[in-house]
Amino acid sequence: MTAGAVVSPAADATARARWRALALTDPIARLVRNAAHAGVADEAFDLRQLALAAVDLVVGSMGFAREATIEEVADDLTGLAARMCPELAGQARDVAQLVLKGLLNEAHEHRRFTYWFADLSGADVVREPYSFRLLALREAEYGPVLTASDQAITLFLHGLDVDIEDADRALAHVLQRQLDDRRFDAAARTAAQAERTSVGIAATLAELLDATRRDVGSHDWLVDVPDRLAVARRHVEERIAEDDRFLEHVQGGLDTETSADVRITSGRIVDLLQRVRQVHLDLGRRLVGAREVFLSAQVRQRLARRRRLRMLALGEEVLRPVLELPREQAERVGTAFADRALGVSVPRLVRFDDLVDQLWAPPRQRETVEPVPEDAGLEEVEEEDVQRYPAAVVEAARGVLAPARATPTRLSELLTNCGSDEVAELVLLTALWAFAPDPAADAEESDSSVELAAGLVARDDGAVLDHRLARGRDLFVGPDRAVGEVEPEVGSRVEVTVDG
């Protein structure tokens, strides 16, 4: 039995291979460090790029009848280095040689680079060496030529050629790892995140196409957009293949899985992956049609038959200059635009009482705190609403007002008929209501006077009221039709003084 997993079974399975790839890049890091000691500044010359170029140059000539000699490669690298830092061009040859020496491991007499891997899979640590070359010199009929090792070719030409900013791909790798390690809950979360990323990409593309549809000049379709579309298309093609593989993987697992928990989680992952795949398929379809959107937008916007020559590109000719103007001037232009853009208004004469009502009306949008519903306690249910008049008072007031419904009656007369102050107060309010109904009053604010005033109209003929509860005009209260002919005077006032 081994000492158990180092990290996780899936991680361990590929750990050695990944470690080797990592070790392969170390000579480059080392030559950059050494260059600093040799007086070559990392900021001035991009040594990593020169190292990559060296491998590329060597590989480029391999297999041809005439392979690249060390001088030829050094010349090419010198040219590149001189371009990187023209002011230090004199140093360029030294730099090129430094890079080649580093790649050839000259510090250790052109021997292989050797690194030690600590193998933890057994009970004891086993240190195993890993040796490789990057570039090597070989004798040819026309002198020493450079060759690149298999490792160098595999890693530097292909292995490093990945879009490491591709979030979608990164998530796919994480997901793969989690599935391999059977960490299904984590895998479900990753799948959900992968879905969000894909939706994000789809949204960006949709935005681009919308903007193009709206204004074909909004994006650069000559260089920028085709590049972006190409990247997106490649991405989608890869993802669709990957999605299928994942689905198969998880579904295959489902068929053999017995644990209920894992089955449920796997089911969820399958759902998520199917959605992700759908997003990718949609994205693919949209990408296929993208060019078409551009072309039709161009036909519609650029090549359309002009019905009327306006020469007006609002965005460029109006919006932009206005945004740049000082505020006062921009306001003038904006107002000139707005006054015309708003079109016609038909003037309406204002009726005085409408205006008064509007001025008195509460603001249309009242910003009040949301009412918190209260629990009505059981004992409170039977209680009367303290905001309203008791039913007995309302009934008494109705009785007092009854004669007024038949013939117009003076308010003072009605008041003397009232049994109590409360009834008198309600009668008074009703008379006021009948005199000047408030159209703005909400249902919630109404008291009983609103209902009582229905069908009643009050008229002011100038008589003076002098009652214990109220002073002002002695109104004529009567049925709607009998008193209605006379327009009420706006200036009339009845003051109410209610004690307590």
Place this chain on the structure above:
Amino acid sequence: MVEHVAADLTQVRAAAELVAFGLERRSRPVEGSEYRALLDRYRTELRFRDVVDTMAEGLGLEVLGTPRSGIVLAPEPGGPFATRLADLRTMDQGERLVFGLVLIGIAAYAYPQDVDFDDPETKLVDVVKIDEFLRSAIDTLKGQEGGEGSPEERARAAAEAYADMPQLITTQTGRRGRGCTLKAIEDALGWLVDQGAAREAGTLGPDVYHLTDRFRLLVGDSAGGAALDALRALRSQGTEAA
């Protein structure tokens, strides 16, 4: 040589009716309606068209066009039917500036090129998208400007007034409060709805509006030119001063 022919009184009446339909915001020239008949007559009968145009002119109006949705009239500024931004709400200079920018922004978003004014397709606008459009226009401006003008001058630019405003302030009830750009756009679109220049597209979302033919023609044939004239006037003032 102008031919002087007295207009038939019935024709004058019909012309007045058509202008009245144009002034009303609610009436629509549905198939078989009086309005539709008058509109068709305007489109086909040159003589009638002259009478309508002349009558409109006398009333301080200009006939901008007759799209399917009805006759579009533009008021002469200062005329009896003119609408002024200031009539819609009492506002200070800063608010007027923002509403002016918002209205230009809505128009520039919907009709970026002159051909868009000939395109009868209804434009959909969205409160949030308009704001994003304006803000990105301001950002591009900042990115391009670089060293132009002193920092103080740039700080006084209209773009800054908009950029300074928050996108969203919410009230206690969760609505958009005054003083944020989304509210300004919502209000401006609300006015356009009142003026028959936009319609709410509730089925497509709470913040989505259709811009009508009326708005398209008003912007293309009246407001856009007015804004260009105002800009030109400012520029010539600037060169005179310098």
